[in-house]
Amino acid sequence: MENEKSKGSKALNIKLLLGGLMISLLVGALDNSIMSTAMPQVITSLGGMAYYVWPFTIYLLTSTIAIILSGKLSDIYGRKKFLITGIIIFITTSVLCGFSQNIMELTFFRGLQGIGGGILMTIPFIVVAEVFPPRERGKYMGILSSVFGFANVLGPVLGGFITDFMGWEWVFYVNIPVGIAAIYMLRSYFPNLELVVKEGSIDYAGIVTLTAALSGLFLGLTFVRDTAVSSGLAATLFIFAAVMIVLFIYAEKKAREPILPMKLFKNSIFNVSSIAMFLSSAVMFCGIIYIPLFIQGVQGMSASTSGLLIIPMLVSLTVASIATGQVISRTGTYKKLGVLAFVLLTIGIWLLSTMNTSTGYLALVIYSTIMGIGTGMMYPIFNVAVQNAVSLRDLGTVTASMQFFRNIGATVALPIFGVIVNLSVNMNIQTAKNVPPELMSLGIHNVFLSGLVISVAGLLVCLFLKEKVLASRGGFEGDKKELHGK
Template sequence: MTNKDINVNNGSSGGKLAPGEVKVLMAGLMISLLVGALDNSIMSTAMPQVISSLGGMAYYVWPFTIYLLCSTMAIILSGKLSDIYGRKRILVLGIALFIAASTLCGFAGDMLQLTFFRGIQGIGGGILMTIPFIVVAEVFPPRQRGKYAGILSSVFGLANVLGPVLGGVITGFMGWRWVFFINIPVGIAAIYILRSYFPHMEEVVKERIIDYGGIITLTAALSSLFLALTFIRDPAIPPYLLAALFIFAGVMVVAFAYVEKRSREPILPLHLFKNSIFNVSAVAMFLASAVMFCGIIYLPLFMQGVQNLSPAISGVLITPMLLSLTFSSIIAGQIISKTGTYKKLAVGAFVLLTGGMALLSTMGIGTGILEVVIYSAILGAGTGMTYPIFNVAVQNAVSKREIAVGTASMQFFRNIGATVALPIFGVIVNLTINMDINMASKIPANLMNLAVHNVYLTGLVISILGVISCFFLKDAVLSNRMEGETPSKELKNSNGDKMELGENAK
């Protein structure tokens, strides 16, 4: 492989992308990913004005919940659909769906309409957060995937930094509806770039068989789980109804497994769970996501509820954590590309996560601002490293035919980690405070500090489990060649000797 072009694994005769074309392609993929990743964070600062305009305070959480539910389902479905209909077609469809739904959200007349349109937007967002990582796996050789996956993963941190700021600025100067309308020109630009520079990739699956049984049972399982977790802290919901939702979700998971085992083209092949690298990576992504949201959600609460800082200052102080997440993701990808291995990096990432959580759990009323910034930045660095590591590990461990499904599964478990963890953290806070929040004008700082401390101790336990899980991860020497490519005679080490890199796990 020369420095002038990059091999493309397009399923047929192969192809080349010039460096300039690679940059434009990556720009298109990053814009697509940014639009999907930005949407929930940008909405957080716009929602108060949305409620003021549309009313419906009782439905405050639903635009977020429905987006998360629909995007999670779309994540696992988009991998298989792109196998059948092609990466480019599904990605462009996802952007178009996102643009259309954004337009409808901008014209919503009440909260129920907004919630429905946000669900459609979530479907497009799930596609946008999955297909770019699949494309990277197919365009670049295993050893280079880490570098480009790290660049893509950094978009998540960038979105969390830019989202609240952009949401506040756009809402303040143009109105909340422009939070949605701004997606239209950005999405159109992404479609133009991708239609012009997207490499040719043949469909992986020739028979267009849709796993309807898997789609129905998975949708039912996730919907029931999301509803149960959303209402778990609502005293108005009877306990027997919550129990029924959890039980139904469990039954649907069993039904999903039964259907997938017999499907000709399952959306999630169960034999992947026989692969130890897939299993460890899925667990690690789940745990890393839970710990990340532990920091992102409860650090501002600590700053405002314990240290009595303003929302603006707490927003500024959490920025270093998100920036460290962004840069560590890029650096981790570069290290994978240089070394060709990932296990030590995975262990190191969770050690950083554990160290960050341990430090955060020591904070109190007298903790200085500099300490908060440093502790949170350490947590962010560990979180950012996990994104490219486990994506690359799974993409290298599965067959070429299952790269899309494997990649989508990692994003799926990342979403599920946040979905399951956040209600658990909320229950811990409520049990610690042990008082009627609606009757309390202000929770005492020492009590709030204890509640956040207990959440961080839980996050510490989760991160320790992540460290343990990484020791079971099989390492691999990643190849610098595309699958099926003849070893280059020009590949030499520093002594001038020819060298080859294998792909098999040790």
């Protein structure tokens, strides 16, 4: 009787834990999806079509840095503290974003918001990896990852209607109640996990050099233009970024507690998974950012309509994520699923590249749904693969690393996509609020073609992923970690 009561209590605690983690993850995931349909109206209001991707990219840049830091620092100082801090940062900066008066202010505040977002996108996955054994992680990773799909379904629709009927500023204010709910859940149900590293040092050299490298790369990609001055500035920034990357690698080899241990790159599963996450993320954001722009900028529909039209893609993303996690848990394998995911992603982005001003709504929905299935399958596959290939001590770092490479893929790709659109349009849109549909269609077509090349490269890389049988033991042990407590 007591044994049954104990099992029931444990099951309840697991549900409460997952609920708290999913709400906290929703806070960060909802923001990006809401922005996708709101951004065309933001440009109409604030101007600056040439800077269309900046608020997305700066967010990804700062969240990428926060991701790689939060994995290691939460090893030292604890998951709960970092997660709640991340939510507070996110809520505060959301309010600041809503008060922005021009595109540069919005970009700056989005950069600050990304710090909180990076924390929120990392810690939940680390907690799941600690609590559950590898064989079960696929199922729970799929459930947790479904938050992205739910947010991606709710976000564009919510963002579209909020933008049309309340104003784009309110897409940021909606984060406040969700964030408060997440803090309440975490304070009540977050598990008491032992510190992985009880005595650790902070890798300040790694933090500084990585931040400098990513910032230089981001600015360099942003300033790529067809003028001699901008090209020279971009080249200088690229050289600076390359030097910082070399210094970062050197710092990590010398660091006592590196934020990105170089030893991880001796593991082929980690290497292939990192590249796959990098490339798949670039293609995913190619669709998430530019499909709404195609609907509004080329087909002339409202923000709310664009949100409704991409619902099938985002529903398929959610279902595919959950289903893939279940399949991984039942079969204990993942490579074939990874290859299949890239095949579907490649087909989807190829079909999207064939769209033009005469493309109908049904075709757009079908093409984007295929892409959504491939994208959704990616979420649990590579996280489970790398977590199964490292020791418990490296679990937090390696999970954060996967999120890092996922973010860096979009961070690098979005400025490139922005340059492709600007060069394709071939007109002075520095402060333009409207671009002719034919020119916008050409620019987006070229972006999807570049996404196709990236997706094919990801498919080829995934063929080299080694299969390692997922263990049925490990993860949470009742005498070491408790699934209750405040």
